[in-house]
Amino acid sequence: MTEVRVPTLGESVTEATVATWFKKPGDTVAVDEMLCELETDKVTVEVPSPAAGTLSDIVANEGDTVGVDALLANISEGDSGSDAAPKAKEAKPDSAPAQESAPAAGGAQTDVMVPTLGESVSEATVSTWFKKVGDSVAQDEMLCELETDKVSVEVPSPASGTLAEIVADEGATVEANAKLAVISSNGEVKGAAPQENAEAANGKQYEQPPAGDGGPGKDIKDGPAAEKAMAEAGISRDQVQGSGRDGRATKEDVSRAVAAASAQPQASAPAPAPRAPVSAEDAGREERVKMTRLRQTIARRLKDAQNTAAILTTYNEVDMTEVMALRSQYKDMFEKKHGVRLGFMSFFTKACCHALKEVPEVNAEIDGTDIVYKNFVHMGIAAGTPQGLVVPVIRDADAMSFAEIEKAINEKGKRARDGKLSMAEMQGGTFTISNGGVYGSLMSSPIINPPQSGILGMHKIQDRPMVINGEIKIRPMMYLALSYDHRIVDGKGAVTFLVRVKEALEDPRRLLMDL
Structure with missing residues (x-):
């Protein structure tokens, strides 16, 4: 007997509702064949069969609410509808060698x-x-x-x-x-x-059959999710181009077909041109490339952030003299002892962790009508890669030393550039730091990374004349930008946070004394 259990539903999702069962007790199922569909408040999850056999009983019926790893159903193995495997199992005596069943089972x-x-x-x-x-x-x-x-x-x-x-x-x-x-x-x-x-080998075995013909494609069965979407939208299969x-x-x-159907009544109205007219000469020099899934997601998430959050940005500037002097004095000793270079990111990470303790709403998030305060800091470090922007997360950065932070940033940065980051390494961040200064940016307004409520933008260090104790001196200055969600963070909190970061960087001894 094999148990069918609720799979992992996603970060912060603890329960789901059984929406649809595609099989009933007594039905034969194959490995990975879809058994049922679960709905959470964020996504729809299809549950495949973990084994071949017969669906003996359903524990959670349609409409039931189930938690992660809850029992959904049981499968009796060995009763599947495949011809070869059962016959081999029945014919094989106990003393028969194990390899005899291999051909029958593939x-x-x-x-x-x-x-x-x-x-x-x-x-x-x-x-x-x-x-x-x-x-x-x-x-x-x-x-x-x-x-x-x-x-x-x-x-x-x-x-x-x-x-x-x-x-x-x-x-x-x-x-x-x-x-x-x-x-x-x-x-x-x-x-x-x-x-x-x-x-x-040339991929010809997967040619898509022409729409509407009676060829091999006529008996192809669509996935349960697509069938359900068509049923909910009230459209027929021949309206959907697979x-x-x-x-x-x-x-x-299905979504494209629904959008096309809803646009048909307005077909008589002239559709706006998707882009400006291009001359024949210029058209021959253009190149059209499909957006990668990563780029599409970046575009969608950034736009969603603007549509959802009340984003506001406050600015300040920091004198980097003390941090640069401290780094210059100890960088060789630091690298010799810890095996990693001492950069500026560890100073900014520590300064932000220090400021987040005083202004916890910048480290919080909105969940419906609740505010969720985080008593920890999972710091996201935005990194540019050839594939696009990714944000690996350094967990419990507030409990790390300078060396541990530098090692984590170095390791995750390399994995990001190599495209080796796992999903888990980019989830769960509570605050983000983005360093546009490495590309020469002097000033910018970063966009928050939902569901986070704040992001700090670092910029280029540039020598500028500053008035120090009544005298004009040249100092290495950096503009800082804090973008925050004004729904949860007030202006006072945002300004206080940025001032605390500035104070910690201009006098790093404050970090040691927790001031």
């Missing part, structure tokens, strides 16, 4: 599945295949790369053998735990003739 083949993508991430796009059908692969050798809206994920081979089949071609959208490919340990490649294998593999419809396809 033991010569290993499925390559989509790995865990992270909390709140339910799908990814296959960006690149490093191997083609028929290629030999070693265990743990990289097969392909997936791109989610936050990170790139490399998929290693689970076994040695031959890449027998590619199920999800480049550009295909795949859900969590979907099958990507098949590895054959005996060298068999799917397809009868060698020329068919050659076509498969973009998935073999013409399957996705939730995004």
Whole structure:
């Protein structure tokens, strides 16, 4: 008996409602076949079958509220509808060698599945295949790369053998735990003739059937999420142009079809031009490139932040003389002892942690009609990468030393540039620091990273004439910008926070004495 339990629902989500059961007790189910769909206040989660067999009973019925890891149903293994496996199991005496069941169960083949993508991430796009059908692969050798809206994920081979089949071609959208490919340990490649294998290697086996024909695509079954979306929108399947593999419809396809249907009554009105007219000469010199999922997510989240939060920015400037002198004096000793260079980011991180204790609302977030105060600081450090902006999180930064902070920033910065950050490493931040000064920015207004309520913008250090004790002196000055959510942070709190950061940086001894 195999238990079907509620999967991880996402950060800060502890319960869900059973929306739909796609199977009923007594039905035969295959591994990874969708059993039911859960709805939370943020996302819809599909629950796949963890094993092949028969759905013996349903514990949580439609409409029930269930917590994380709660029991949903039970599956009786060995009663599945597959012909080969049960017969092999019944015919095999107890004394028979184990390998006899391997051919019947497909033991010569290993499925390559989509790995865990992270909390709140339910799908990814296959960006690149490093191997083609028929290629030999070693265990743990990289097969392909997936791109989610936050990170790139490399998929290693689970076994040695031959890449027998590619199920999800480049550009295909795949859900969590979907099958990507098949590895054959005996060298068999799917397809009868060698020329068919050659076509498969070029991706021709996944040509999408023409819409409306009676070809192979007519019996393709769409995913449960897409079917549910079509039912809720009240549109038929022939109104949806599937973009998935073999013409399957996705939730995004349904959304596009609904938007197109709602725009039809206004079709007679002239549609505004999406962009200014381009001359034929200029058109030939343009290049159109599809936005990556990461870039689309960055654009959407930044716009959502502006639409949701009441963003306001306050500015100040800091004299970096003392910090630069302290760094210059101890940087060699620091690097020799701790094995990492002493930078400015650790000073700013410590100064922010110090200020957040005095002004806790800058470290809080709004949840409905509640304010959630955080008695810890998970510091997000914005980092620019070739793929786009990412914000790795340093957890419990308020409890770290200068050396620990520098090591964490160095390690996560390298992983960000290499595209190796996991989802967990970019979630849970309570406050963010963005350093536009490394690119030469003198002044900017950063946008907060929801659901956070504040972000500090660092800028270029520039020598400027300043009046010090009645005398004009040249000092290394930096503009600071604090963008904050005015719904939760008042002007007084924002200004106080920025002044405390300024004081701590202009006199670093205050950090040691907690002043």
